[in-house]
Amino acid sequence: MTAYEELCAITDVCDKFASREIGPAALEADLESRTAWVPEVWTRTREVGIPGLPVPEEYGGAGQPGDGCATVIDVISFYCPGIASVLCNHFAAVACMHHSRASQKAAYFQRLANSEAGEPVIGTVAFPPDTCDLSLTVDGDSVFLDGTVPLLGSALHARYCCLFINEEVNGRAITGLVVDMKAPGVAVGENPKLPGLKVNPFAPVRFERVNIGPDSLLGEKGNAGAILKDGRRAWFGYLAAAAVGAARSASHKARDYASQRYQFGKIIIHHQEIQRMLGAMLMKIDVGTSAYLRALTGEKGGPPWSVPSPLFAKIYCTDMAMEVVLDAIQIHGGYGYMHEYGVEKLMRDCKVLQLMGGSNPSLLTGHTAANVTDIPLK
């Protein structure tokens, strides 16, 4: 089986699974903001091996590379972007865990790959600037973690969190950690009630003198910059894929609705303005899909001056998903604003996806700023 055939087989299984287990319950879960649905779904996803997708084969996982994982996120997001966003965090955490100590890998990876074992092992990630409030203090042989992550995705149900701390004010001494979310001193705060991705249990998390064992380090202390970069690249790529899945869902709904709604003397899909909107949706989704796939497959398949960027993929895909969803609502007319049609939910979900990992304009600003460090100010 080629890698492509393998991926097709995986997405087919995941699509069937999600259409059965996730799609039908997603609207009601959104209505009730039922975050408890996440561990329930998670337990079922283990039947088709989703949590262990990126886990190396030597630990019993599927060893799927980034683009494969992103495709699965795209598939899941079609049915529920909220669940997909939990997967984004989880897969990004696994990407960071590749650099963890052998003991940690053994502990987490094997539990992830095992389809039967007990409680769900959901991972999540926190990157600067969200972690700039965190600090490490050395006390004898022990190291303690203190501070707050203002808003952490999957917080309530995460078993572990990979986070990165800037140890110097302007320095590049980055320390990466994997923190057990059940450890003493970890306090998950109140859900801020975001408008979308309502099943994802976002919350502020407070760390108070959390004892960090030597095994918790990702890479070497003060030298995890490259791991952070890898983790964040994966995360942005996955968020882009989640946005594409949501946009696909909106465009399908819009097409279906436009194919049966009669207005202005014809079925509305025969109006040119509707055709233009539907065409633009497919175009944006197509370009977005290429963007996240290319960003996650590395530097293959493009001219030498064009470097694939998961950051740009995230920004492009989440922004285009918002445009697609807004047009889809417009095509639905009043029905698009009503909960039962599920399109307005996609609008709320996409808004939060746009803001995960930092809002898009601030990311663009920050990206340029980070690349001009060698140009003098005056």
Add this chain to the structure above:
Amino acid sequence: MDYFHVPFGLSAPAPDLIETVPALGALKKANPSYIERAEAAQKTGRLFARDEILPRMLDIDSACARDPRYFDWDLWRKANQKKLTVALIPEKLGGLGYTALGATILCEEMTSACMGITANILFNNFGLLGSLVEFDTGIVMKIIRDMVKAQKNDTPVFWAWAITEPGAGTDVEEAEAMATMRPSTYAEKVPGGYRINGIKCFITNGSLAHFIIATIPMDRTHPLESMATFMIPASSKGFSVGKVERKCGQKASQTAELIFEDVFIPEENLWEPPGRGLRHTREILSTTRGFVGAAGLGIARGSLERCVHYTSMKKIKNHFLIEEDWVLFAIADMLKDIKAVRAACYNFALAVDTYHVMKLFESRPVRTLLAVLPQSFLLSDFVAHLAASRPIISAARTIKQAMVPDALVENFVKEGSAVKVAGTDLAMNVSSRVCDIVGLEGMSYRYGIEKCFRDAKITQIYEGSNQANRIDLFHHEIGSLIHKEAAI
């Protein structure tokens, strides 16, 4: 909420209308009373928005999310005591005499705090606007008297305007479309009146309404030719309210399905005869689309104000978010659009007061009469009887028809459509962009920023989708100029 801390917008110490729109200063010299009422509208609207709506909007939003039929009667009574529910009725008759300009400004102030709550309070004017179309002076006086009396007794009289049907939204608002629409609702002639059957949907205040103004065809195969306008009391036998919708936003405002099963309506409740129903709808749209533009303006303004408050208290490292360059540019850009759209909205309202039906209240004879005659006389049974007499009705109708000819109505639909699209697209763009500025934490429910975003989307859809509005705009401005025989 304590985060409204910058003296900007709703939380500014005192509003100054002339400073907001300096051109109105010139108008004030020519017509002081007109602008003074607009200033009063701004002041009243802002105080009510800041002191009453703002502190409760989130609680009401979440209560309505749990139960779409939840209604905050206490807040409604507070608005009623300030006469906001009868704002358009002249002062001498017991209202606030706010004029279209005043109502636009009031709408902007209130929607900047919460669009849904504003709909509960201001959309009631549909009743008055509807009756002004036919201008049966007997009915107009009756509605004014009923509304004023109810206001004094602190009891609600709700009016709803029902045109949308499950299978027809845009089709009920435009002639070419109406000719091809497939109505579900229909009326039949029976002795002494009409029998109505069918379903209307997405009706604002439909579940609260005491009276419903509905456009319904007599012949389902010829909707345009047979469309009529009925006034249907909610107490009619066979009338019932179906589901109240669960919406994305504007949750405080109830949107309901109305069901008619063999509802009998007496002859005198036929407001527009078959064939004139669309004309009635168009005349209402010719003023209301402009108001929806102003509501969009208010939502955009509310979003921007919350953005300023949030970003000026949100610390990033050693500075505030609002001190970032990119935030400054984004805010300035939105301010620019808001100012431009505000000028367009106020301009439209001025035109309604000067050329449209509202000019009747502003005309010298009417203002003189209202100034001279005592209120007890104006609201007396004698005047009501007089207004309902045949000669008066026919004279008034003649004057009104000369004053508001069809061409004027269509011109206002065109101009109103432009303002509506500009205002509501602004609402969506600004509220979405503000979310992008404040980021994930700023989207926490308690800041009300995400609520503006949810509220904004429907404004692009109701009162004619923005696509339908664009068609109106094009046809009247350009389409009518194109000669088809001039093919190259």
